[in-house]
Amino acid sequence: MSYKRILTIQDISCVGQCSLTVALPILSACGHETCILPSAVLSTHTAGFSGFTFHDLTEDIPAIQAHWQKEGIQFEGIYTGYLGSTQQVGYVKNILDTMGTENAVKIVDPAFADNGKLYPIFNDEYVAAMRTLCPSADILLPNITEACFLSGMEYKEAYDERYIKELLAALAVLGCSTIVLTGVGYSPDKTGVVVYQNGEMKYYEHKRISKGCHGTGDVYASAFTGAVLRGKTLFEAAKIAADYTVACIENTQDDPTHWYGVKFETALPKLMELL
Secondary structure, eight states: OOOOEEEEEEEEEEESSOHHHHHHHHHHHTTOEEEEEEEEEEEEOSSSOOSOOEEEOGGGHHHHHHHHHHHTOOEEEEEEOOOOSHHHHHHHHHHHHHSEEEEEEEEEOOOSEETTEEOTTOOHHHHHHHHTTGGGOSEEOOBHHHHHHHHTOOOOSSOOHHHHHHHHHHHHTTSOOOEEEEOOOSBTTEEEEEEEETTEEEEEEEEOOSSOOTTHHHHHHHHHHHHHHTTOOHHHHHHHHHHHHHHHHHHHTTOTTOOSSOOTGGGHHHHHHHO
């Protein structure tokens, strides 16, 4: 296994098991040198906590990038998650376009919407900005809601395979032809992930756990990225990330006090086994 340097760009929620506090340990456990670029620092994540602190790091990003360029630092993988503003999206696009090695893998998780709605801090201007990242990505990693906002297609709670194929085709027009679409379920007790590449779809279905957990999207994206950088095929990586995320949720189900995230740490041996 080659030792690769990957950069992940997203916020730090100091408590809450999401974003960088998930990405850094999972990517490191996959055997990669994991470098970080925080987009913001929060005392906790914003789902269920009140009175949290927030420090925006947008203005720090250009100086950090300039220092890296001066030192000749490049990355064999770049993975972006939650970004806090349209200005940050512009900075991150420049990093995607200039900071990777010749064969760098660039993965964009849009991380701005779910369940048919934008997250409260985002608007149509932000969605338009996120569209500009698509041509810079080798792999786009949206959920169905994000795919609908990016493509302009109508969001549906109930859908069939034809709808998903049309959605993916509309999304690919934006400039990224390889898409991993999460949260795709054709029956109430099942969900899964669709890998779309060169116009072809491949679906991995697994059980749906009714009680959702915050941060599972970050767990999935981090495990997927780690597996791809380990040399797994897209479908293998999608399957590994799905099975690992399910294990993380199952590890947390019997603890009602752990409502703010998943115990992904205790499932890391499972991820190692899957890899």
